[in-house]
Amino acid sequence: SAKGDSPARIFAPYTIYKGKAALSVVPILPTFTKLDSGDVRVQRSGVMMLTFWPAIGERKYDWERRQKFALSPTEVGSLLNMGRHDSSEFFHDPSMLTSNAGQVRKNLSIKAIDDGTGYFFSLNVHNNILKSNERFSVPITAAEFAVMKTACSFALPHLMGWHRLTNQSPRGLGGS
Amino acid sequence: SAKGDSPARIFAPYTIYKGKAALSVVPILPTFTKLDSGDVRVQRSGVMMLTFWPAIGERKYDWERRQKFALSPTEVGSLLNMGRHDSSEFFHDPSMLTSNAGQVRKNLSIKAIDDGTGYFFSLNVHNNILKSNERFSVPITAAEFAVMKTACSFALPHLMGWHRLTNQSPRGLGGS
Amino acid sequence: SAKGDSPARIFAPYTIYKGKAALSVVPILPTFTKLDSGDVRVQRSGVMMLTFWPAIGERKYDWERRQKFALSPTEVGSLLNMGRHDSSEFFHDPSMLTSNAGQVRKNLSIKAIDDGTGYFFSLNVHNNILKSNERFSVPITAAEFAVMKTACSFALPHLMGWHRLTNQSPRGLGGS
Amino acid sequence: SAKGDSPARIFAPYTIYKGKAALSVVPILPTFTKLDSGDVRVQRSGVMMLTFWPAIGERKYDWERRQKFALSPTEVGSLLNMGRHDSSEFFHDPSMLTSNAGQVRKNLSIKAIDDGTGYFFSLNVHNNILKSNERFSVPITAAEFAVMKTACSFALPHLMGWHRLTNQSPRGLGGS
Numbered sequence: 001s002a003k004g005d006s007p008a009r010i011f012a013p014y015t016i017y018k019g020k021a022a023l024s025v026v027p028i029l030p031t032f033t034k035l036d037s038g039d040v041r042v043q044r045s046g047v048m049m050l051t052f053w054p055a056i057g058e059r060k061y062d063w064e065r066r067q068k069f070a071l072s073p074t075e076v077g078s079l080l081n082m083g084r085h086d087s088s089e090f091f092h093d094p095s096m097l098t099s100n101a102g103q104v105r106k107n108l109s110i111k112a113i114d115d116g117t118g119y120f121f122s123l124n125v126h127n128n129i130l131k132s133n134e135r136f137s138v139p140i141t142a143a144e145f146a147v148m149k150t151a152c153s154f155a156l157p158h159l160m161g162w163h164r165l166t167n168q169s170p171r172g173l174g175g176s
Numbered sequence: 177s178a179k180g181d182s183p184a185r186i187f188a189p190y191t192i193y194k195g196k197a198a199l200s201v202v203p204i205l206p207t208f209t210k211l212d213s214g215d216v217r218v219q220r221s222g223v224m225m226l227t228f229w230p231a232i233g234e235r236k237y238d239w240e241r242r243q244k245f246a247l248s249p250t251e252v253g254s255l256l257n258m259g260r261h262d263s264s265e266f267f268h269d270p271s272m273l274t275s276n277a278g279q280v281r282k283n284l285s286i287k288a289i290d291d292g293t294g295y296f297f298s299l300n301v302h303n304n305i306l307k308s309n310e311r312f313s314v315p316i317t318a319a320e321f322a323v324m325k326t327a328c329s330f331a332l333p334h335l336m337g338w339h340r341l342t343n344q345s346p347r348g349l350g351g352s
Numbered sequence: 353s354a355k356g357d358s359p360a361r362i363f364a365p366y367t368i369y370k371g372k373a374a375l376s377v378v379p380i381l382p383t384f385t386k387l388d389s390g391d392v393r394v395q396r397s398g399v400m401m402l403t404f405w406p407a408i409g410e411r412k413y414d415w416e417r418r419q420k421f422a423l424s425p426t427e428v429g430s431l432l433n434m435g436r437h438d439s440s441e442f443f444h445d446p447s448m449l450t451s452n453a454g455q456v457r458k459n460l461s462i463k464a465i466d467d468g469t470g471y472f473f474s475l476n477v478h479n480n481i482l483k484s485n486e487r488f489s490v491p492i493t494a495a496e497f498a499v500m501k502t503a504c505s506f507a508l509p510h511l512m513g514w515h516r517l518t519n520q521s522p523r524g525l526g527g528s
Numbered sequence: 529s530a531k532g533d534s535p536a537r538i539f540a541p542y543t544i545y546k547g548k549a550a551l552s553v554v555p556i557l558p559t560f561t562k563l564d565s566g567d568v569r570v571q572r573s574g575v576m577m578l579t580f581w582p583a584i585g586e587r588k589y590d591w592e593r594r595q596k597f598a599l600s601p602t603e604v605g606s607l608l609n610m611g612r613h614d615s616s617e618f619f620h621d622p623s624m625l626t627s628n629a630g631q632v633r634k635n636l637s638i639k640a641i642d643d644g645t646g647y648f649f650s651l652n653v654h655n656n657i658l659k660s661n662e663r664f665s666v667p668i669t670a671a672e673f674a675v676m677k678t679a680c681s682f683a684l685p686h687l688m689g690w691h692r693l694t695n696q697s698p699r700g701l702g703g704s
Contacts, residue, residue, distance in 0.1 A: 011569035012558075012689030014601070027693055030188075041187035073190070077323035147605035147684065154685040156323065157330040158693075161188030165203055165334075206364075217363035249366070253499035332499065333506040337364030341379055341510075382540075393539035425542070429675035508675065509682040513540030517555055517686075 013051075014151060016144055022061045023121055023138040024051045025148060027155040028070070032164070046159030048076050048152060050108070052123045052136035067125050067134060069108045073159050076152050084116045084142070103128045118142050189227075190327060192320055198237045199297055199314040200227045201324060203331040204246070208340070222335030224252050224328060226284070228299045228312035243301050243310060245284045249335050252328050260292040260318070279304045294318050365403075366503060368496055374413045375473055375490040376403045377500060379507040380422070384516070398511030400428050400504060402460070404475045404488035419477050419486060421460045425511050428504050436468045436494070455480045470494050541579075542679060544672055550589045551649055551666040552579045553676060555683040556598070560692070574687030576604050576680060578636070580651045580664035595653050595662060597636045601687050604680050612644040612670070631656045646670050 013024035030046040047070035056062045069092065071079065078088050092106040107124040122137040140148075157163055189200035206222040223246035232238045245268065247255065254264050268282040283300045298313040316324075333339055365376035382398040399422035408414045421444065423431065430440050444458040459476040474489040492500075509515055541552035558574040575598035584590045597620065599607065606616050620634040635652040650665040668676075685691055 008562075009567040010560075010689070010692045011567065012693055014688055027690065029693070032186075034184075039185040039187065073323055074317075074319050077321075077326065078319035080326060081318055081322040141602075142609055143602050143606035145605075146609040147601055147688075150605065150608060150681055150684050151688060151690060153326055155690060155693075156326050160190055160323075160327060161186070162203065162327060162331060164186045165188055165205070165331075208362075210360075215361040215363065249499055250493075250495050253497075253502065254495035256502060257494055257498040329502055332502050336366055336499075336503060337362070338379065338503060338507060340362045341364055341381070341507075384538075386536075391537040391539065425675055426669075426671050429673075429678065430671035432678060433670055433674040505678055508678050512542055512675075512679060513538070514555065514679060514683060516538050517540055517557070517683075 014147060016138060016140065017059070017061070018138050019055060021052055021054050021136040021138050023136075023140075025049070025151070026051075027159060029158060030161045032161070040164075042161040045073055046155075046161070047071055047073075048155065048159065050121075050123070052121075052138065054136065065134075067106075067123055067136065069106055069123055071108075073156060076156050076159065079110070080149055080153055080156070082110065082112075085112045087111045100129070113139070116142070119145055190323060192314060192316065193235070193237065194314050195231060197228055197230050197312040197314050199312075199316075201225070201327070202227075203335060205334060206337045208337070216340075218337040221249055221337070222331075223247055223249075224331065224335065226297075226299070228297075228314065230312065241310075243282075243299055243312065245282055245299055247284075249332060252332050252335065255286070256325055256329060256332070258286065258288075261288045263287045276305070289315070292318070295321055366499060368490060368492065369411070369413065370490050371407060373404055373406050373488040373490050375488075375492075377401070377503070378403075379511060381510060382513045384513070392516075394513040397425055398507075398513070399423055399425075400507065400511065402473075402475070404473075404490065406488065417486075419458075419475055419488065421458055421475055423460075425508060428508050428511065431462070432501055432505060432508070434462065434464075437464045439463045452481070465491070468494070471497055542675060544666060544668065545587070545589065546666050547583060549580055549582050549664040549666050551664075551668075553577070553679070554579075555687060557686060558689045560689070568692075570689040573601055574683075574689070575599055575601075576683065576687065578649075578651070580649075580666065582664065593662075595634075595651055595664065597634055597651055599636075601684060604684050604687065607638070608677055608681060608684070610638065610640075613640045615639045628657070641667070644670070647673055 011026075013026040015022060015024040026049050028047050028049050031043045032040050033043040034040055050069045050071065051066050052069075053061050053063050053066035069090070071090070075090055078090075082088060088110045090108045092108075093101060094104050094106065095101050105124075105126045107126075109120070109122045109124075111120045111122070113119060118139060118141045120137055121140055122135065125132075125134045127133070187202075189202040191198060191200040202225050204223050204225050207219045208216050209219040210216055226245045226247065227242050228245075229237050229239050229242035245266070247266070251266055254266075258264060264286045266284045268284075269277060270280050270282065271277050281300075281302045283302075285296070285298045285300075287296045287298070289295060294315060294317045296313055297316055298311065301308075301310045303309070363378075365378040367374060367376040378401050380399050380401050383395045384392050385395040386392055402421045402423065403418050404421075405413050405415050405418040421442070423442070427442055430442075434440060440462045442460045444460075445453060446456050446458065447453050457476075457478045459478075461472070461474045461476075463472045463474070465471060470491060470493045472489055473492055474487065477484075477486045479485070539554075541554040543550060543552040554577050556575050556577050559571045560568050561571040562568055578597045578599065579594050580597075581589050581591050581594035597618070599618070603618055606618075610616060616638045618636045620636075621629060622632050622634065623629050633652075633654045635654075637648070637650045637652075639648045639650070641647060646667060646669045648665055649668055650663065653660075653662045655661070
């Protein structure tokens with residue numbers, strides 16, 4: 001769709017500022033495509049977008065150096081499943097299936113803190129082309145994790161496109 | 177309702193591709209009927225439709241050989257109730273109450289994997305008329321099962337028609 | 353509001369038919385009232401309406417002899433709180449605060465079955481004026497109870513009127 | 529936005545009346561701001577507003593002496609996380625970052641009752657300027673706490689502005 005057609009975008013990230021870095025979480029809706037039949041289908045699933053960016057002074061953060069990690073619906077399921085002593089690890093290759101495959105490796109690790117009071121969210125981005133390696137680590141309290149779980153649980157059916165299923169006119173009433 | 181009246185359908189299945197077969201899950205909304213009084217009632221409850229189809233090569237699946245199993249709201253309740261070591265089994269006869277009753281038997285089994293890391297979803301379709309017996313089995317990870325539970329929990333009130341109850345104009349404000 | 357103003361009502365009960373009686377559950381939305389300021393407030397909270405009616409033969413039930421029990425939001429909270437071995441009991445006097453107070457006593461009991469496979473929902477209506485005493489008892493499976501819990505959890509914010517709060521135009525955008 | 533532009537406000541507090549004080553809970557939606565690009569972003573997060581006011585006789589309460597405490601999304605996460613034997617405490621300074629900082633101290637404590645049957649919600653407001661100290665304490669049953677948790681869980685994504693994300697026109701369909 002042309003840019004002029006686009007509806008207003010809405011920015012509503014859940015952002016957590018900590019000593020060494022900030023982390024924001026925001027759902028990205030799926031894209032849809034219209035079929036010849038007039039019906040509509042999900043083209044690309046939505047994701048839960050995590051963005052990390054570093055602290056560069058007291059209460060100052062450098063947005064230019066941000067790194068992203070997009071959780072798929074199934075990876076969101078993994079996060080929802082985590083108990084207070086569980087850990088998870090996810091690996092992404094943003095250039096998968098291109099000639100640059102394997103050049104950039106992203107690794108998100110979520111590790112429970114031993115005493116059950118929270119988690120460490122750590123993102124590592126290894127870039128073979130730029131010869132760079134960046135690492136962010138943000139401690140998340142149990143309360144902040146509860147917000148993430150509740151909000152992800154709300155958002156997940158939307159990432160899958162199911163909110164649209166349930167908005168269609170009811171069958172059996174002539175579409176009115 | 178005539179075909180021309182139908183609203184656009186939306187396709188948003190949650191699909192899991194595994195070695196021997198694929199499994200997709202999608203909610204089907206209830207149908208409604210208008211009463212003489214002008215009021216509306218649920219005619220047929222919605223279902224959670226499970227579709228299995230076999231792999232026929234590397235990353236190739238044969239949609240023509242798909243088999244379906246429609247979970248009722250109460251069967252969805254059964255799935256929502258499952259802990260990580262529980263199993264469930266459902267039996268359907270698609271020709272129930274017709275002269276073909278008993279000719280086709282469908283059996284869906286959901287079995288926890290011993291170590292608690294997931295479930296086996298297995299569908300068996302025994303057809304006495306075609307003298308055929310088909311069996312699909314798809315291993316589901318705990319993360320994929322968490323997606324199913326969260327999405328089914330979201331969808332269940334819609335299968336029951338309760339999303340429409342809560343959209344009606346509030347009482348006491350003259351319907352405006 | 354006059355009858356002509358009323359929007360179409362929608363009937364979508366979750367109904368469970370068992371040997372001796374049937375039980376249906378359906379949410380009733382709150383009523384609202386318009387204030388002089390133009391604002392709107394909840395006048396009467398919604399309820400979760402339980403209806404029991406007796407079996408009078410094989411698959412035949414007598415709707416004329418139905419009895420109702422309306423769970424308030426807090427009583428719904430009580431039901432949501434129940435574990436698989438818990439029991440609850442509720443007492444209502446439909447004529448409370450009138451001259452007939454105490455003449456009719458309704459008592460709903462929800463009792464876990466010992467082996468954790470379900471609950472007994474029993475309603476007792478004692479009517480001193482009619483010198484009648486009616487009792488209904490419906491066994492509910494764990495799967496049916498899971499449907500009730502999921503659906504009540506969805507409905508509860510609507511009973512409280514909170515679905516309307518969150519539908520109002522966002523503040524800070526001129527109400528457009 | 530000018531007063532004339534404001535949409536009708538809707539009042540739907542969940543109110544609990546007890547012997548010494550009343551407590552009401554109601555979500556306040558976030559505010560949004562329009563960017564030059566035409567896009568929209570959350571300006572100020574929503575809150576869950578708790579209001580306490582004292583009893584001054586049998587079933588009489590003095591609304592003029594109310595005190596408020598606004599739970600942020602993360603503090604709501606803290607409440608959602610509470611098990612039946614947990615306690616939480618929150619400190620607010622309504623004049624933070626002004627010249628009056630430290631003059632008024634608000635302290636909300638939520639304490640599980642030993643036998644697991646409920647919680648005490650206590651608000652203490654210490655005002656150095658007025659030389660006043662007010663204290664409210666309201667016993668909350670487990671059922672009432674379940675209502676709060678379910679309703680807060682529903683409201684939390686709205687406090688964050690995520691309900692708006694999911695209402696925007698789907699991408700890929702030309703904004704229609």
